[in-house]
Amino acid sequence: MNDTGDAATMQANEGLAEGRPEAFERVYRAELRAVMLTLVAGFHYRSAGASKYLRVDSASDAEEICQEAFAQFFAQCRRGRFDPSRPVRPYLRRITMNIALRKMGRLSREVPTELVDIGPAPEQDTVEQRERAALLSEFKGRLDDEEREVMSLYFEASGATQAEVGKKIGRSRDHVYRVAMRIRQQAKEFFAAKGWFDE
Amino acid sequence: MNDHEARALIDRQFEQGVLPPDDALRLREHLASSPDARAYYDAHVRLERTLEGDDVPDAQLARLEALGPPAPADALDDSAPKRRAPYALGGIGAVLAVAASVAIVALIDDGEVRTRGGPASGAKAWINVFAASGDAVRPLTDGATVAKDSGLLFSYSALRDAPFRYFAIAARDESGRVYWFHPAFVEDVSPKSLALDVGVADRELTERVFVDWSPGRARICAIFTREALMIAEVDARLERDGRWPDGAQLDCHDVKVTP
Numbered sequence: 001m002n003d004t005g006d007a008a009t010m011q012a013n014e015g016l017a018e019g020r021p022e023a024f025e026r027v028y029r030a031e032l033r034a035v036m037l038t039l040v041a042g043f044h045y046r047s048a049g050a051s052k053y054l055r056v057d058s059a060s061d062a063e064e065i066c067q068e069a070f071a072q073f074f075a076q077c078r079r080g081r082f083d084p085s086r087p088v089r090p091y092l093r094r095i096t097m098n099i100a101l102r103k104m105g106r107l108s109r110e111v112p113t114e115l116v117d118i119g120p121a122p123e124q125d126t127v128e129q130r131e132r133a134a135l136l137s138e139f140k141g142r143l144d145d146e147e148r149e150v151m152s153l154y155f156e157a158s159g160a161t162q163a164e165v166g167k168k169i170g171r172s173r174d175h176v177y178r179v180a181m182r183i184r185q186q187a188k189e190f191f192a193a194k195g196w197f198d199e
Numbered sequence: 200m201n202d203h204e205a206r207a208l209i210d211r212q213f214e215q216g217v218l219p220p221d222d223a224l225r226l227r228e229h230l231a232s233s234p235d236a237r238a239y240y241d242a243h244v245r246l247e248r249t250l251e252g253d254d255v256p257d258a259q260l261a262r263l264e265a266l267g268p269p270a271p272a273d274a275l276d277d278s279a280p281k282r283r284a285p286y287a288l289g290g291i292g293a294v295l296a297v298a299a300s301v302a303i304v305a306l307i308d309d310g311e312v313r314t315r316g317g318p319a320s321g322a323k324a325w326i327n328v329f330a331a332s333g334d335a336v337r338p339l340t341d342g343a344t345v346a347k348d349s350g351l352l353f354s355y356s357a358l359r360d361a362p363f364r365y366f367a368i369a370a371r372d373e374s375g376r377v378y379w380f381h382p383a384f385v386e387d388v389s390p391k392s393l394a395l396d397v398g399v400a401d402r403e404l405t406e407r408v409f410v411d412w413s414p415g416r417a418r419i420c421a422i423f424t425r426e427a428l429m430i431a432e433v434d435a436r437l438e439r440d441g442r443w444p445d446g447a448q449l450d451c452h453d454v455k456v457t458p
Contacts, residue, residue: 028268036255059244059259060230060237067269074271132249155250174377178435184214187250197242
């Protein structure tokens with residue numbers, strides 16, 4: 001074991017080197033959000049001495065890169081290239097950044113001499129974000145009280161399950177599911193009317 | 200798949216959550232080759248981000264989790280499309296499944312099938328319903344009472360010439376609340392109705408299903424159809440106005456749920 005490894009990391013990474021499916025499944029579920037966030041929130045890198053920034057705007061591109069990053073990581077685990085005494089996240093992040101740069105055409109143009117992860121991009125208050133917030137506020141104003149409550153507890157409070165929301169508002173999980181579905185349908189109609197879905 | 204079908208699946212996925220595994224896989228494969236479908240999908244994810252106020256919305260994560268981890272890159276045949284591992288729905292069974300053995304007497308007469316109580320005249324497919332409490336299992340006849348905490352067991356029969364290929368079993372109580380027995384209807388998964396075997400007598404569905412009944416009257420119905428139904432769509436209409444699917448053959452059993 002090298003000096004940065006520890007027993008907890010080794011335990012968390014158990015089965016990766018052997019290519020055990022349950023180990024891949026565990027890492028996939030644990031790291032999925034972090035990999036996606038690297039892509040859609042963006043990351044800095046250095047190329048020819050300059051600091052640059054890449055964000056993958058297309059959700060479908062990000063999902064493809066994410067899947068490819070995991071596929072490559074699992075392949076490297078099986079080939080013994082990943083040291084299981086080291087944490088997965090930085091290694092996987094590096095793979096993700098490399099694939100994103102290649103897929104988005106940056107490598108062919110810029111050939112980064114130094115691919116250094118210097119963290120995510122700072123929060124950006126863009127015109128688009130402000131416009132989005134204004135539209136969302138207008139949309140919420142059209143919901144009834146129960147829909148607004150579900151909107152707040154289920155959509156905006158990340159991680160709450162429908163059953164948990166149901167318990168809070170004294171309704172069944174099925175009922176929350178139906179309200180959530182109704183909110184999505186109304187949101188689709190509202191934002192479509194604002195030109196979000198070009199035909 | 201063409202773009203029109205892909206759009207319909209994206210719409211459904213957005214409204215109902217995760218698609219059934221086969222549809223999700225077909226959609227992924229189409230997205231890989233169609234810029235128009237990708238743009239349509241991207242617009243929906245943008246809306247999910249807006250609704251949830253998160254760059255990686257839970258709805259998108261749930262879809263990726265449902266795909267499961269990809270095969271290691273060195274295990275893929277580069278000449279073939281990269282298929283993702285199918286979504287394992289094991290969680291549903293784990294929640295509901297307690298295998299039960301139900302003894303049912305079936306009478307086979309001249310190639311036709313009849314069961315105790317018998318189906319409605321002319322019916323080509325029907326169900327039997329049983330209440331299970333501990334080791335005791337009893338059939339539920341029309342109007343029977345069932346304790347709130349009883350599990351329910353089902354079997355179905357379908358004649359060889361039954362024109363149906365799918366079925367689902369649900370209940371609606373007098374307050375309009377809807378309960379699903381088969382298929383299970385769980386968090387953010389939108390199942391389809393189940394494949395039906397024909398030419399079978401009293402095929403047991405081995406899950407003992409518990410639901411959070413409200414005491415009072417309820418109607419349990421099997422829905423037999425030629426095409427698979429999207430359960431979320433049936434559910435929404437059933438709760439809203441009590442309408443069972445058009446064109447389906449129903450086999451219904453009225454019960455009274457006691458506290």
